[in-house]
Amino acid sequence: METLVCSNIAKKYGEKEVLKDVNLTLEKGKIYGLIGRNGAGKTTLLSILSAQNPASTGEVLWNGEPVWENQRALNHICFSRELTPQPNGGSTAEMKVRDYLRAASFYYPGWDAQMAKELLEKFELDPKRKLVKLSKGMLSMVTIIVAMASKADFTFLDEPVAGLDVVMREYFYRRLIEEYTQTNRTFVISTHIIEEAAEVFEEVIIVKHGEILLKENTAELVGRTFRVSGLAETVDEAVKGLETHLPEQIGRSKGVTVCLREGETLPEDSGLTVQPVNLQNVFVALCGEEQL
Amino acid sequence: MKKSLWIQSVRRNVYYWSRAVEGIILVFICIDLCYAALFGMTGRETSESIRQTGALWVMLENARDYMIGMGLMMPLVIPASYGKNGIGLTISFGGKRSETVWGVQFMHLLVIVQVTLYVALLNLLLEGSWIWFPLYFAGMLTSAALGQFLLCAQLRFSTKGVVFTVLAITVFAITAIFFLVAGWSETWGGTLGIFWLDEPGGLLKLLTAALYPVGAVLYAVSVVLLIGIVKKYEVRI
Known part of the structure; x- marks a missing residue:
């Protein structure tokens, strides 16, 4: 079975230890909920899993191969980050939605242009608008489009529903389940809106003070x-x-x-x-x- | 499999980085042509020369002269403006770090080749002298190296690096403007026998010979530095 394993991952910023000896195995074909309080280390963990940040110690393995600087492994992973473009924040902030999606399409080998177009229309996003001009909800829509259209086997979403209205949140969860059912991809969703997303999570991973507090089947934990x-x-x-x-x-x-x-x-x-x-x-x- | 990954890597870097800089190169060329058409900022043309050569040729001559100055700036300004965000974005989309560094080098190549071709085309049309050309190319290489150092500063020191970049580019730009507009090019160029003046002095050859190794060494050091910094870079977009 395809897996993404992180073993003994630690991340330090100076004296501050953001992640402490994290061991985690993600299996193909599951929807994981990654929950934790602000500053618990969720985004750092996802960044390290996707090789967007280097770990201080430990390593991440995709099917036994290190993910770091390994194109074969990276082709199977997508971490669609929460976008926070700042005015005068450089060329990314000034990018138009269509250019951002086009750039993403160059990099994900399984990119589904049809799905990206369909979601763009569904979200009623203007592809000519600059990222910096988008509301928080619209930026979430862009990150959702990248995550879904990437077709990566292991897809991570950081706060995908932040700023989305209830109708669009509902649509996202439905679309997520539909995609999951059809493709058997693995999704890891980091969110603070727990109750709403709980039904979608097959397993929940709770991060506390940089450590994995538990990783368990959601129904069993609640039960x-x-x-x-x-x-x-x-x-x-x-x-x-x-x-x-x-x-x-x-x-x-x-x-x-x-x-x-x-x-x-x-x-x-x-x-x-x-x-x-x-x-x-x-x-x-x-x-x-x-x-x- | 390895070959297909390599092809994938080359293709996406060509797509991404060329799209990232094509627009800005075209903007620079348009500015250059408009500026040359509207202003005779070098002050080298006279009513006699306009009468003799025609307005279009004066404009092209101006365009070439401006682009020599702007062209020297472009390998410095473009990576410093687009490099940091491009690196963050491509890594966030699953690009390898080493691949991203080579993507930035491809961007340099695009800028240098296109600007050089543009200047060369103008010079060809004007049937101008080529004596300054090797020195100009060496200047572009040095400028690209400096641009890459600024990019490293931004990646390593974040906001402080950006502030430093803005200051450095401002100083560079003001110097270039003074050089072109305030007549420094005339006095310095005339005295030293460099740039587009057809005075093939020994000093020109000496400067060219000195600038190539300096530019090449600076460029090589900047690439090594960039590799080291990008290896530890944490993506923020």
């Missing part, structure tokens, strides 16, 4: 996480020895998020309220605890 509430003493007794997050106490009532490990269960008939949670709740419990 083993619950919000338990009731009398404080009863709750404490019921969750003893279990992995708990976000404890909240109001008077004698207490609520806590519980992540069950394999073989663990919650006691039945304990008089507690046990509610399912969504991916966003799981993420907040795992990554936002210190701030709440």
Whole structure:
């Protein structure tokens, strides 16, 4: 099976360690959600996976071959970066949409010009407009077009729906699933709009402080996480020895998020309220605890 | 497989870098022709010479003379303006770093060859002397090397590098303008026997002979420096 593996990847900027000993395997034919708080290291990780940034240590392998300076491997990877052209930001900012897409078409061997044209029309983007004149949503559309039309086996999108209206977000998710179903490509989507995208993610990768906190099937992760509430003493007794997050106490009532490990269960008939949670709740419990 | 990857690499670099600079070269040529048509900025033409040679030939003569100055600037300005973004963009689209460095060299080649051909064509039409031509070509090579050093500064020092580039180009441009407009070319050119004046002095040969190795060494050093910097470059677009 085609894989993209990063082993022992670390990235340092001076004393600051942005990624710490990251080990990750991406398999062909999956949609991964890459989630983490701002500054967690998501974009840096995607940049290193696609050889857009060099790692301080470790290496990325595509089917066992190093990705770095390897054209054969790079032909199978596309990281469509979030575009942030600044006024007077040089020639890229001054590029027209059609020129940007044309430049991309030169570089991706599997470029689907028909799909790029179709998406351009669907998004009602004016190909003659300069990137610097586009709104945030329109820039997201351009990055989506590059990602989809590249036809790369491993395609990474960084905040693809930022600034898009709800209709276009819905369209993007549908188109993504359609493409995935037809081509069996791998997509890694980094996003902060977790709940909306959760249904699309087959697996979720959570990055926290430069480390992979977990990589798991989305349904399984959500299925083993619950919000338990009731009398404080009863709750404490019921969750003893279990992995708990976000404890909240109001008077004698207490609520806590519980992540069950394999073989663990919650006691039945304990008089507690046990509610399912969504991916966003799981993420907040795992990554936002210190701030709440 | 290896051959097809190589062909793919050459083809996309030719496509990308030629498209990136073709527009600006044409703009420079248009500016040159318009400027030559509208202004007699060198002050070398006289009503007598216009009467004798005709307005078109005076315009072409001006165009050639301006382009000698502008042409020396172009290998400096174009990579400094387009190089950084081009490198970032092509790497972000999956280009190899080494391939991108050679793409930049292809851009230099395009600029130098096209500007030289344009100046040579004008000179041919004017049946001008070619004595200055080797020195001009050596100047372009040196200019390309300096442009590549500025590109390295931008990639390595980001905003500070861009500020330095703007300052350096401004100084270079002002010097060139003074050289052409304020008559330095007349006095210096006349005194030293260089440029388009038909005075084949020994100094011209000496300058040409000296500038080629200097230009070549500077260029080689700039390529090595660029390879080293691009190897560690982090894409930002």
